[in-house]
Amino acid sequence: MGKEARERIEARLGEAGSRGSCFAATEAADLIYLRRLIKKERPRSVFEPYPKLFVKADTWQALDRGARALFIIKGIAELHPHWVFFGPSAALIHGMPVSWKDLRKPYVVTSSSISDAEKAQLVHRSSVKDELCLCQGVRATSPVRTLFDCASRLSFQSALAIADGYARTGGLGAEELCDDIRMRFRGQRGVKRVAAICAHADGRAESGGESIARAVMIQQGFYLPELQTPLPDPIDPAKMFRADFAWESKKGIVLGELDGAKKYTMSGDPLDALRDERIRESRLTAYGHAILRFSYAQLLPRNRTEFVALLEKFGVPRGPKPRFVDGVPVKKTVNYAGWRGMPLLCAFNGLGRHGSNEIEFGYAAAHRIAA
Known part of the structure; x- marks a missing residue:
């Protein structure tokens, strides 16, 4: 050439x-x-x-695994313009948080024949049951169908991250999301499992890592934290910090911070980002509250015992482990000290509502943390 x-x-x-x-x-x-x-x-x-x-x-x-998966998806869309992406691939296209382990293979819908070379690298099915859309120049299942497909087949942790992302984008509460899922997909296989997962959804989670951390807490019976709790900068009260997680325990207030490489690599100088994070942490420490820092690696199955021990050491309230149905926690824990306990998930008996005795952690409690 x-x-x-x-x-x-x-x-x-x-x-x-x-x-x-x-x-x-x-x-x-x-x-x-x-x-x-x-x-x-x-x-x-x-x-x-x-x-x-x-x-x-x-x-x-230079790409992380999520960006690599998106590069491949867009390339496949050029090779096969008639193919439709579903499941985790569609979730990635729609900007939902997707666990990297669920992006090992593209998920495609096609009725045409597939070569053996491609078949080994794809998860595919021959039909799609819902409306389609065009996003980033790629054909994909609609966002709500994507949520349903993911929550019906992925692990509780992976599915909760996607449900949180959908709730955040749509401005939906867990109850509203559950009602919408049951109405749209009434009678379809997996709808009870999807509704049960969506009953745990919280759009305040700002990253997939935060959602997965909360999923592990739920699975282990720890009480739900308040998310993104606002705290004034003690040096400059006009500025606000937000703690990823917050609990009120017998030992006092515990603030939880998920540490991730993306905080230091998304934009700008990584050293500047690291310095800003250290300043932020030092000012949060000025409140005298315990700060529990953990990494995404500690949420992985091989390190989960360490993460659970860390939560216990900091006095995060814990009840009995929940009951699981089809891999989804469905048992309510006891409320503690004015904090919201695990939602009562009645999706499996057709209710899907939070418990009526559940106490919401509100504005006054948030100010009590900052006091």
Whole structure:
């Protein structure tokens, strides 16, 4: 291939990357050239993460797993414009928080035949039961159908993150979301499980990590924290901080902070972000409350014992572990010291309401933390 053709492919790789997509090699000559380049070149300047999809190595290495999955999805959409994405792939397209472990394979709907090479790298089905939409130039199931598909098949933790994201985007409370799910999907397989998960949803969670942390707390019987509790900066009261989690225990107020790399890598200088976070933590400490810091790694199954021990050490209130139905916690815990206990999930008997004796953690209690 001549210099002009090589420059053309380089330009196409760059254009695709700027769109947040892999380059789809639909022409045989491009496909042959790129695969020969990958075979011969060391170190590689181009990767093929999915059959017939290519991306510059430096671009690929700078992406996290979620961004890589989206690059592949957009590339597949160019290869197969008639395919529809569902499940975790559709959730990612819609901007919902998706656990990376659920993005190992794209989820597609297609009635056409699939090559063996692609079949091994896909989760696919042949039909879709709901309306479709176009998002980021990609055909996908609607947001509510995506929520239903994910909550009916994913783990409680993964599904709760997506339900929280949907509730946050739509400005919905758990009760309203449950009612909507039962009405839209009445009689469909999995609706009781989905409604039970949505009964735990809270749109105040600002990240998938916070949702997964709360899911682990629920599974282990810890009382629900207040989310995103506002606290005035003790040095400059005009400014407000927000604690990711807050509990009132017998030992006093406990503030929980999920530490994540994204806090330091999303934009700007990572050192500046780290410095700002340390200043924020020091000022929260001025209130005299215990600050429980933990990382996403501590939420993983292999480290969960450590996370539970950490919550117990800080005196986070805990009741008995809930009863599970189809992998979803459905048992109510006892309220404690004016704090909201675990929601009473009656989705499995058709009610889906929070307990009438549940005490909401409100404005006055938030000010008690800052006092």
